[in-house]
Amino acid sequence: MTTSFTVPAIAAERLPELLRGMPKAELHIHIEGSLEPELIFALAQRNRVAIPYASVEELRSAYAFSNLQSFLDIYYAGASVLLTEQDFYDMAHAYLARAATDNVAHTEIFFDPQTHTARGVAIDTVINGLHRACVDAQKQWGLSAVLILCFLRHLSEEDAFATLEQALPLRDKFIGVGLDSSELGHPPEKFAKVFAKCRSLGLRLVAHAGEEGPPAYIWSALDVLKVERIDHGVQSVHDALLMQRLAQDRIPLTVCPLSNQKLRVFPDLADHNLGALLDAGLVATVNSDDPAYFGGYINENFTQTFAATGLTAQHAYQLAYNSFEGSFIEASQKRVFQDRLQEYFARF
Ligand code: HPA
Numbered sequence: 590m591t592t593s594f595t596v597p598a599i600a601a602e603r604l605p606e607l608l609r610g611m612p613k614a615e616l617h618i619h620i621e622g623s624l625e626p627e628l629i630f631a632l633a634q635r636n637r638v639a640i641p642y643a644s645v646e647e648l649r650s651a652y653a654f655s656n657l658q659s660f661l662d663i664y665y666a667g668a669s670v671l672l673t674e675q676d677f678y679d680m681a682h683a684y685l686a687r688a689a690t691d692n693v694a695h696t697e698i699f700f701d702p703q704t705h706t707a708r709g710v711a712i713d714t715v716i717n718g719l720h721r722a723c724v725d726a727q728k729q730w731g732l733s734a735v736l737i738l739c740f741l742r743h744l745s746e747e748d749a750f751a752t753l754e755q756a757l758p759l760r761d762k763f764i765g766v767g768l769d770s771s772e773l774g775h776p777p778e779k780f781a782k783v784f785a786k787c788r789s790l791g792l793r794l795v796a797h798a799g800e801e802g803p804p805a806y807i808w809s810a811l812d813v814l815k816v817e818r819i820d821h822g823v824q825s826v827h828d829a830l831l832m833q834r835l836a837q838d839r840i841p842l843t844v845c846p847l848s849n850q851k852l853r854v855f856p857d858l859a860d861h862n863l864g865a866l867l868d869a870g871l872v873a874t875v876n877s878d879d880p881a882y883f884g885g886y887i888n889e890n891f892t893q894t895f896a897a898t899g900l901t902a903q904h905a906y907q908l909a910y911n912s913f914e915g916s917f918i919e920a921s922q923k924r925v926f927q928d929r930l931q932e933y934f935a936r937f
Pocket residue numbers: 619622657664769770771772797800848878879
């Protein structure tokens with residue numbers, strides 16, 4: 590099965606249906622960013638945590654962002670209602686139920702343990718709750734789900750090492766590590782030693798780079814941290830040599846169009862460079878990032894971006910194909926998903 594499959598002609602008005610129904614993998618979703626205002630309020634009540642908003646509507650109306658940091662401030666505040674293992678389970682279960690209806694066949698979920706351990710929540714509480722929801726998703730919907738532990742880059746490398754040490758007894762419940770939070774001023778090389786340690790432990794490696802930060806951060810994520818995938822990476826278009834490198838080494842980019850729009854990386858979705866990345870031969874994918882905050886889960890990211898930019902059914906096939914190729918599932922299972930994808934397009 591190759592990527593060179595030619596998609597049969599499909600009328601433009603049937604594109605949304607095609608996009609919603611196609612099997613896909615999601616590779617960039619922060620589970621704390623799937624916490625809907627309704628669940629924040631329910632958990633605040635259940636745990637008797639005070640939140641500075643009078644209603645779900647008031648909270649939702651605060652979701653107007655000017656850049657990454659303005660989002661992160663409210664995102665960390667929202668996560669403060671999570672205390673028990675059941676809270677983490679409920680949050681992940683709600684996301685996974687939603688992903689299943691969006692025809693996500695496989696998902697690789699980020700979580701931010703330091704956001705919780707800093708508030709006195711034990712790392713076992715976090716990981717066990719999330720992992721149990723992943724196990725249940727496979728049983729309930731046949732949806733495969735794995736976890737990626739992210740280090741917060743605004744904190745020190747020492748803090749990342751301490752977090753890794755706390756997590757290692759639960760090593761079989763997460764497949765890799767990532768790097769997220771405030772990008773500017775916190776280049777990947779700040780975490781060179783902890784990523785080298787994770788690599789030696791056989792953990793898979795990813796990092797956010799080139800969301801707001803320069804192409805230099807993408808180079809150092811690749812060459813210093815030795816990551817296998819770049820989260821966002823949309824700033825790579827400003828460096829022709831980097832574009833060549835990403836294409837040649839088939840480094841996947843986990844692009845998040847609605848996030849980029851809401852955080853004003855591309856204020857107008859019509860100006861998004863997803864099509865340019867694909868046309869340059871990069872292994873770009875579409876993902877939701879923080880769907881409760883950015884106005885849409887993965888299918889909304891697909892349908893709104895296609896409507897705004899004029900991408901075609903052939904691009905849709907390529908994006909779904911890339912999502913399986915870029916995933917950390919084993920090669921034989923990737924082929925199963927990619928065969929299913931080709932069959933879906935052939936029969937649509
Ligand atoms: O888009 C993001 N960028 C960096 N950190 C994050 N944490 C949640 N979402 C993001």
